[in-house]
Amino acid sequence: MASSLRKWLKAIHPEGIPGPCAFVYDALTRSSIFQRHYDLVAQDILNCGSQGRLLDIGTGPAWLLLKLHQRAPQLALTGLDISPAMVRKAKANIAQAHLTGAIELVEAGAKDLPFPDCTFDLVVSTGSIHHWKDPVRSLDECHRVLKAGGTALIYDLVVNLPEAVRSAARREFGRYRMLLLWLHSFEEPFYSQQQMADLAAQSVFGKGDVRFVGVLCCLTLHRSS
Numbered sequence: 198m199a200s201s202l203r204k205w206l207k208a209i210h211p212e213g214i215p216g217p218c219a220f221v222y223d224a225l226t227r228s229s230i231f232q233r234h235y236d237l238v239a240q241d242i243l244n245c246g247s248q249g250r251l252l253d254i255g256t257g258p259a260w261l262l263l264k265l266h267q268r269a270p271q272l273a274l275t276g277l278d279i280s281p282a283m284v285r286k287a288k289a290n291i292a293q294a295h296l297t298g299a300i301e302l303v304e305a306g307a308k309d310l311p312f313p314d315c316t317f318d319l320v321v322s323t324g325s326i327h328h329w330k331d332p333v334r335s336l337d338e339c340h341r342v343l344k345a346g347g348t349a350l351i352y353d354l355v356v357n358l359p360e361a362v363r364s365a366a367r368r369e370f371g372r373y374r375m376l377l378l379w380l381h382s383f384e385e386p387f388y389s390q391q392q393m394a395d396l397a398a399q400s401v402f403g404k405g406d407v408r409f410v411g412v413l414c415c416l417t418l419h420r421s422s
């Protein structure tokens with residue numbers, strides 16, 4: 198019953214966040230649980246590399262790009278989102294930080310990235326892969342636009358948080374925020390850890406490793422050549 202409901206939600210779930218929801222999402226992501234995770238993810242990305250060009254797919258309000266710019270201004274940052282309303286929000290947030298021109302924004306979808314082969318050193322994405330209607334082709338696109346030796350880091354919530362991760366997050370954020378997260382993860386058709394790894398196995402990458410950064414599952418993919 199729960200699994201058929203989830204399949205149905207997946208089928209009707211919009212790929213890009215529509216106008217009014219973009220407004221709500223922008224407000225929600227100003228909260229401490231989100232901002233803490235942008236900090237954690239920014240540090241995790243920079244542990245992997247801090248030079249060259251980085252693409253953030255499904256950048257939403259662009260908070261992650263702003264955190265990355267603060268910590269590593271030498272990185273050339275591009276944010277991409279399929280939702281025109283989200284791109285407008287991202288532009289407004291970047292303008293408010295007086296960084297217009299320092300961070301590039303592009304309106305496009307993950308399955309047809311409008312960049313030449315071998316453009317980026319790093320491709321990242323947070324909370325977006327569960328929206329992608331064609332995740333394997335989109336991962337193939339990540340592979341195509343990465344330079345040889347480049348890395349893709351795809352972060353998302355998953356349906357089956359390991360108990361150790363759940364209790365650490367409960368201690369840090371409290372039961373109420375964790376309940377919100379649980380409700381959100383039922384409404385949103387997230388993947389499991391295993392399904393994230395399976396998507397990597399079906400893509401040109403051939404395989405990917407999964408681990409947790411805060412409550413986010415991170416799928417790490419390497420382009421060798």
Ligand SMILES: C[S@@+](CC[C@H](N)C(=O)[O-])C[C@H]1O[C@@H](n2cnc3c(N)ncnc32)[C@H](O)[C@@H]1O
Pocket residue numbers: 212213214226254255256257258259277278279280283305306307308322323324325328329330
């Ligand atoms: C839940 S939001 C996450 C936004 C941001 N990365 C964050 O962590 O706050 C998901 C974002 O992915 C975008 N998105 C969904 N499907 C996409 C696709 N196929 N290509 C590019 N962006 C997509 C949505 O419009 C939305 O802005």
